[in-house]
Amino acid sequence: MVSHHGDGVTSLMVRGPSSVIGTSSSGRGTGLHSSSRSRRYNRSHAGGTSFVPQNEFPIFSQTGDVEIVVRVASGHENRYLLHRHILTRCSGFFEASTSNEWSRAQPVPELPAPGTAGAIEAGSGHGGELARIDDQRDSSDGGSRSGSMSFAQTKKKWRYELDYGSDENDVPMLVQKEESSNPPPVTNSIFGGPSSSHPSSRPSHRKSTSHSFFRSVANLSLSTTHPSTLPPPTPEEEDLLRDYDNLFRIMYNYPPLLDAVNIADGYVQCKSLLHLADLYDALAVVGPRVDHHMLQFQSRLWKQIAKYPISYLRLGYLARSKVIFQEALIHVVGQWPAGERSIRAALPESVVDIIEDKVDELEETVSRIEARLFRLTLTTRSGERVTPANGYLEWLAVSLFRQWLAENTTPTMPPPPPSPERANAGSGGAARNPSAPRSRLGSSGSGSGGSAANGRSGTHHGGGSGGAITGNNLQAASAVPPAMPTLASLGRTYRLLGGGPGPGGSEKGYLGHDECKRFLKLTPELYTRDNLRKFEKRIDELKAMAREVVRPLMGTGLELEMVHGAGAGGIGYLTCITVRDRDLPWAYE
Numbered sequence: 001m002v003s004h005h006g007d008g009v010t011s012l013m014v015r016g017p018s019s020v021i022g023t024s025s026s027g028r029g030t031g032l033h034s035s036s037r038s039r040r041y042n043r044s045h046a047g048g049t050s051f052v053p054q055n056e057f058p059i060f061s062q063t064g065d066v067e068i069v070v071r072v073a074s075g076h077e078n079r080y081l082l083h084r085h086i087l088t089r090c091s092g093f094f095e096a097s098t099s100n101e102w103s104r105a106q107p108v109p110e111l112p113a114p115g116t117a118g119a120i121e122a123g124s125g126h127g128g129e130l131a132r133i134d135d136q137r138d139s140s141d142g143g144s145r146s147g148s149m150s151f152a153q154t155k156k157k158w159r160y161e162l163d164y165g166s167d168e169n170d171v172p173m174l175v176q177k178e179e180s181s182n183p184p185p186v187t188n189s190i191f192g193g194p195s196s197s198h199p200s201s202r203p204s205h206r207k208s209t210s211h212s213f214f215r216s217v218a219n220l221s222l223s224t225t226h227p228s229t230l231p232p233p234t235p236e237e238e239d240l241l242r243d244y245d246n247l248f249r250i251m252y253n254y255p256p257l258l259d260a261v262n263i264a265d266g267y268v269q270c271k272s273l274l275h276l277a278d279l280y281d282a283l284a285v286v287g288p289r290v291d292h293h294m295l296q297f298q299s300r301l302w303k304q305i306a307k308y309p310i311s312y313l314r315l316g317y318l319a320r321s322k323v324i325f326q327e328a329l330i331h332v333v334g335q336w337p338a339g340e341r342s343i344r345a346a347l348p349e350s351v352v353d354i355i356e357d358k359v360d361e362l363e364e365t366v367s368r369i370e371a372r373l374f375r376l377t378l379t380t381r382s383g384e385r386v387t388p389a390n391g392y393l394e395w396l397a398v399s400l401f402r403q404w405l406a407e408n409t410t411p412t413m414p415p416p417p418p419s420p421e422r423a424n425a426g427s428g429g430a431a432r433n434p435s436a437p438r439s440r441l442g443s444s445g446s447g448s449g450g451s452a453a454n455g456r457s458g459t460h461h462g463g464g465s466g467g468a469i470t471g472n473n474l475q476a477a478s479a480v481p482p483a484m485p486t487l488a489s490l491g492r493t494y495r496l497l498g499g500g501p502g503p504g505g506s507e508k509g510y511l512g513h514d515e516c517k518r519f520l521k522l523t524p525e526l527y528t529r530d531n532l533r534k535f536e537k538r539i540d541e542l543k544a545m546a547r548e549v550v551r552p553l554m555g556t557g558l559e560l561e562m563v564h565g566a567g568a569g570g571i572g573y574l575t576c577i578t579v580r581d582r583d584l585p586w587a588y589e
Helices: 034-041 084-090 092-097 204-221 235-251 263-279 283-295 299-307 309-319 322-334 340-346 349-374 392-409 420-425 471-478 487-497 513-521 529-549 559-564
Strands: 002-004 010-012 066-071 077-082 106-110 153-163 173-176
Touching: 066 235, 077 084, 077 235, 084 092, 084 235, 235 263, 235 283, 263 283, 263 299, 263 309, 283 309, 283 322, 299 309, 299 322, 299 559, 309 322, 309 340, 322 349, 322 487, 322 559, 340 349, 349 392, 349 487, 349 529, 392 487, 392 513, 392 529, 487 529, 513 529
Parallel strands: 066 153
Antiparallel strands: 002 010, 066 077, 106 153, 153 173
């Protein structure tokens, strides 16, 4: 086709496929109707098979400028031709690596607009090299030639390949590589002819830019590797390929391919995807997708968080999911300090600070409630506080309640150390040494110090009940710290105090009929049927007052308890923690 231009230049142009070189639908400047052009240029160019290069995810043949190859050891690979503009907006890694300081981009001349004097044509004699033939001007123009062919604009291209490093502990990462470091095999070009790797008679800079770039695009679209000829990938390789594919799918607003049936598998896939996004500084884009996927499990998700709160706390932190993070945080605080070491190893200091702040708030609330419980008392008919003088039976009820409260809110303390007289009664020299350390041995009933007292960790010297304990046993026993109350143990007590009445209005859970009966039998002159009934009634009054006092601790912020009721799943610790927006670790980032 010969076109004549106003400047007197006559250009001979052999146009390539319309899907490769963008053309105007109106055919302006070509002299051809669009329908005839489509019939002509959609012919086969390679072995009788029509080839129309795609321009959609994951291969943007016409507009992509970042080539990414994710290849595993078995030979399976995922190839992408994406846009730098999209990648840099979604990932800090690509933003930094494609900057002027770190970039290894290769310049690629961009095809000019069709229908102009600078239109580019695929030549037929040099392996598809881009060429343009310009005729000389008329002799009236002084025999001058038009300027040499120039491209409309020069663009850049980047190439990344997955690098596994030199050590088995290295994390596979995408690294920039030159085009020449991995020459593509000979294959059909997107321009219709074979792409040869042999030097051409064309200038070298053209071969290293436009020819190699479009040959790489052809390799992406016409890959000759058949997955059926490769060994099957290992599960680890499948996970790696899936994670990278999901990462780029999310960047292009495609839904990730994650398990939506099995929540355990879905969690593992989301966790792996978040770790990959963390490597490439893309959590801000990937996190909302993971949050949306996990929240689809609804009640199953709340139960899984109750079982594995630390794992889901990290998942919620990485995904910036307020709901998941809050649900897991309430479980962690209620059971503190259980799992403290794992939390400090897996989460940043900012999250640990939030946990400790919430623990302090909960402990302060528990202390105020506990002080009010110990001040509970009964009154006589005249409104006076009961005393042994004006209401001995009522006073016994108050004493029993306070005794139960003290036993269940205070850890079992070990008994005092043995007296010097008893320590010196045996024949052990170490026991007679005044400088020998004393031990705090627990009673055999509580089990806190029974191992030292029953001879399993030492030898008794002397006979009868006056046997002394050796110095080694004393030192070992003194090294055992006393038991400390935990929020989990206190939570069980307050759950009992805050429980409602049982069937028929009778209080259940603690200080029931049998306990009251055994207590009154300790004083035979008071044990009668009327006194027992009166005693139980007064105990129920104390329990009702205690239930009102601990009501602030019975609130819950758990989605699990809101759906299934308080105490769902056998939760015995307190879940009344409130997590506000300002408590989220990313609130001030």
